[in-house]
Structures are given as structure tokens and as C-alpha cells.
Amino acid sequence: MKRIFLFFLFITVFQLSKAQVIVETIYSEKLQQERQLKILLPKGYSDTDKKDYPIIVVLDGDYLFELVTGNTDYYSYWEDIPKVIVVGINQADFRYDDMNYSEQNSLPIESGANFFEFIGMEVLPFVQSKFKTKAFKVAVGHGETANFINYYLLKEKPLFNAFICISPDFAPEMPNYLAESLAKIKSKIFYYLATSKNDVQHIKEVTNMFHDKLKIIDNKNVLYNFDEFEAPSHYTMPAHALPKALENIFLVFQPISKKEYTDNILKLEGSPVEYLVEKYQTINDLFGIKKQILVNDFKAIAAAIEKTKNFEYFEPLSKIAKKEYPDAMLGHYYLARFYEQTGEPKKAMRTYQSGYILEEIGGLTKDMMLDKADAIKADFGY
Template sequence: MMKKLLMLVVLVFPIISSAQIIYETVSSAKLQETREIKIQLPRNYEENKEKHYPVVVVLDGDYLFEPVAGIVDYYSYWENIPEMIVVGVNQAGLRNEDAGYDNERFLPADKGAAFFEFLGMELLKSMDEKYRTAPFQIIVGHDLTANFLNYYLLKPEPIFEGYISLSPDLAPEMANRITNILSKTESKRWYYMATGSEDIPQLKESILSLNNQINGLDNDLVFYKFDNFDNASHYSLVGRAIPSAIESIFNVYSPISQKEYNEVLLQTSISPSEYLIEKYKSIEELFGLEKQIRLNDFLAIHQAIEKTRRWEEYDELSKLASEHFPGTMLGTYFEARYEEETGNPKRAMKTYQNAYGQEKIAFLDVDFMLEKANAIKRDFGY
């Protein structure tokens, strides 16, 4: 039953070993006891002194931490998502009490109320004080803890932006509460939920009902994704849901995909250079992260301009490239292409020649740039 989940852990274990794992025992005044936590810091955390990182809080950290931490490290290595700090809270033997709620209001009670305050008032505060955290936080849980994480969503000012609910064991009234909150939220929220064809029947029934309710909402500030995995049990669905959830939350952060290229950039109603600017502006606004525009994204915009022959787009792109890759030939090349295709061959020739002494980048080197200049010289007899 756990085969697929175990396979995932095996696959990502070498990746985890490259990241920094810290094991701590923390003392909680709210719980009046100590708790074990595991923290994965991003690669090169100590070297990148000015960099700040989103935080992922993993409930059931005794078994969910490794799969989540492995996926985060693997995806961030390929720049599909930002690097993040992952903190797992071990709850072995304690999860039933931690996730407990009363039978009247169905809200955290007794140990559950104390655990709720421990996470929000002690653990996250400690993370902010000890590490360079960014103002974007995600919480992950499974069945009982997947229900529990929703209590943070119900607060007037939720401390988490992203919620990953894996086969939640929903408390009474929880579905209506979630739907009501998401329908009214005035801040962006990312909500992911998953079940499987072989999930526990009573859980699956409630999950499918909640999915129908959320799908009926009309709120552009809610980014929702739901998965119902074929041939997945209550436990094996976890290994498939974690990467799906992480991908959906950080969709805009990923490099420009072939789908984006074909369906967006090749449309003549879209300005490729403005699309690139807005993409990275969204990354900063959504996740609180300033990110240099990727070289491959510049090249995707370049290919789209060549394909659609919207040569005026090179003007803005050249300025952007010079800002993000100063001292290289990238901005010079885009500027030369702009002059060449908008009726200024002599200026284009001189711009290509200006690349001499600049750093090569991608397919651009001195020989390539001087040959472009010489071709213009031959064609126009300069």
C-alpha cells in the first residue's frame, strides 16, 4: 500500500542529502512540553546572505517531511519553484490530540487549541527570528492534520497563503466554512486538495462534495486545484499529490513552458516583452521574491518575436536584457535586431560591432556578432 510513497522517498533521498537538515527539540509554553522538529534549509543558504525564503510547514513531519522536503529541493534545483525552508513537526503518537476539536463548535479544543497556538505563535515566530524567511507560507497535512490546517484559513488574517490538504478527514461544518471563507477572501489564497480512487470511502465522499462546492465559487483571488488519482489509496496518493500541489502553487514561477510559448507568446494580441515583465512582477508580488529573469525565458521571448515578426518588441527586450545580464552580448544583440528589422541597417551593423569586448552568452559570441555585422556590410555596400 505504501509502495509508491516509499519509491518517492527513495528517489528524492539523494537530493535531500545535498540540502542542510537540522534536527531540533523545541520547548513550547503553549503545549507545556517539548516537540521535535526537522528543518531543511535551501542549498547554499549560508552563502546567500541577502536571500529570503518562503516557509513550508509540514504536519505529520514524522512521515511527510521527507517527501515534501525532497520534492521542494528537487524542483527548486531546476528552478521550477523558489528555494524554500521546510519545517516538519513530528506528531507520532500525538496527532489525534493535536488535531482534536470539540463536539459543539467543531473548533480546536484542549490540546488541539494549544497545538494551534504553538504553530502560529511559537514555531513560525521562531522561524522568522532564526532564519531569513519571506512573507509566503504554506502548510501541508494528511487526513486529520489536513482537516486541522483549515483552521488557519478561517482566521480573519490567515498566516498561511498556501494550503495542501491530502485526503482530509473533514470535521462537521468544515466544508461549508472553507467554501464561505474562500468565496469572501480579499487576499490571494492557494488551495490544493487530493483524494484517490481507492481512498477511504467516507473520506472520499466528503472530499468530492467539498470539491464541488469550491468549484462553484467565483473568486479570482482563489487558486484552486483538485486531484482524484486513479488506483491511489489513502496513503499512496500522497506521493503523487505533493509534486502536483507544489507545481500548482508555483505555476507562475516556473520557466516559460512550451504550452505558454504556443498558446500565449505566439498570439499576436500579446506583447511578448510585456508578458515577460508581468511574469516576473507577479513572482515578486505573490511570493515576496525578487528574481533575475532567466536566460531561457529571454530566449523564449526572442524566438516568439522572430516567429511573429513583431520587431518593435526587441526595443524593450534589449533594455531588459541589458539590465539583467549587463556586460554580455544579449542586450546588444536584441538592440541590433531591432535596428536591423526596423529600417536602420547601418545602425544595426555598428551595434553588432559593439559586441566586441562583451561577454559571450548563450549562442552569442564575437564571431557570430561580427558575421552579422559583415553580412549587413556586404548587402548594403558599407
């Protein structure tokens, strides 16, 4: 059954992504040749959009692009990640030259150095001039290209904010360079690294040694995650690693889960409302996205208030709900609960009644609001 579900899931997301792909051929002054880009725009994308989108740049776009777009389409549908623009760089005929590095210092030279500049000085400016993209940028690579994307981390101001390095075939000195660079980096960087027990032997060994270096780095700017899978081969690794990488990078963007509710919110010593505000401010700070607070997340905070009996938090929660959903009854419901639990039943009754004229939302109905008001009226004889 699980295999059948995954098969239909793959077909669905592949069709969704395929329908939106734009193929662009650009001439590169750096490479002195034409190169092909595959670009996926999010569903509903419009040039008149007021919002911008994060961008994911995929090396080895010939075979990784569809895998990335399928995952981003699926996860964004469930609001676990934001809608993104995905750019795949096809390399099948040029990969060996693109990955060229010096045997002396492991850094890009000649055609490799040109490809490095091609991405930063031609691909990204081209995409940003044509489409609405945000400052948050993710790089994806596999094998040799997973090594290559790390060169951008050696710059004082990295070009990318997040790196997905799947089964990297590192140049000899790169693990040392990277460990030193990440230890000192001053901007927030998401770094995902993956290998497998069934990976190519030297890749597995070097990746694990590199992991040993990274896990002891004491730098709060580095948000690091590592996976060592059991069965995947070097060539099947991307299918296993990409979902995990996206989940880790966009963890704070995801709706409040049962685990987050239990492990974090219920154990707070302070206000769960402030936790909610800080969660969405972090989304804005990290990804440049002003995300509307989900009704699901309001309900999670309200449930925590009920469970801990800290009913005074309903008042600030109601203010935020009214701001986020001004035409819905959510804010009135929370304010009524505040009055009801803090000894002002008449105000609670009137607030429930006034919420009746607003839109239903998140399981709150007009009948429920009236029933709440009538119950107070019956209890107190108003």
C-alpha cells in the same frame, strides 16, 4: 525504465535533503512539553544571504517531511519552484491530542486549540528568528492534519498563503465553514485539494462534495486546483499529490514552457515584452522574490517576436536584457535585431560589433556577433 529512473531520483533527492536537515527541540509554553522540528535549509543557504526564502510547514513531519524536501530539492534545482525552507513538525506521539476538535462545532478545543497556537505563536516565530524566511508560507497536511491546516483559513487574515490538503479527513462542519470563508477571502490564497478513487470511502465522498462547493466559488483571490487520482490509496496519496501541488502553487515561477509560449504568448494582442515584465512582477508580488529573468524566457519572447514579425518589440526587450545581464551580449543582440529589421542596417552592424566585447550567453557567441556584422557589411558595402 521509468521505475528505475524514479528510484534513482528518489535516492538522489533524499540524500540531498538528508544532508541539510537540522533537528531542533523546542519547549512549548502552549503545549507545556518539548516538541521536535525537522528543518531543511536550501542548498547554499547562508546567514549572510541578502535574500529570504518562502517557508513550507509540514504537519505529520514524521513521515511527510522527507517526501516534501525531496520534491522541493528536485523542483528548485530545475528552477520550477524557488528555493524554500521546509519545517516538519513531528507528531507521532501527540497526533491524536493535536487534532482534537469539538463535536459540537468542529473547531479546535483544549489540546487542539493549544496546538493551533503552537504553530502560529511558537513554531513560526522560532524559525523566522533563526533563519531568513519570506512572508510567503505554505501548509501541508494529510488526513486529519489536512483538515487541521484549514483552521487557519477561518481567520480574517490567514496565517498561510497556500494550503496543500491531501486526502483530508474533515471535521463534520469544516467543508461548510471553508466554502463560506473562501468565498469572502480578500487576500490571494493558493488551495490544492486531492483525493483518489481508491481513497477511504468517507474521505473520498466528503472531499468530492467539498470540491463541488469550491469549483463554483467566484472569487479571483482563490487560486484553486483539485486532483482525483485513480489508483493511490489513502496512504500513498502524498507521493502522487505533492508534486502536482507544488507545480500548481508555483506555476508562474516556472520558466516559460512550450505550452505557455503557444497558448499565451503567441496569442497576445499586445506586447510580449510587457507579458514578460508582468510575469516576473507577479512572482515578486506573490512570493516576495525578485527573480532574475531567465535567459530561457528572453529567448521565448524573442522567438515570439520573430514568429509574429513584430520586430519593434526587440527595442524594449533589449533594454530589459541590458538591465538583467549588463555584462553579456544579449541586450546588444536584440537591439541589433531591432535596427536590422526596421531599416537601419549600419546601426545594426555597429551594434553587433560592439556586442563582441561582452560575455557570451544563451547560445550567443562572439563569432556569431561578428558574422552578423560582416554579413550586413557585405550586403550593403559598408
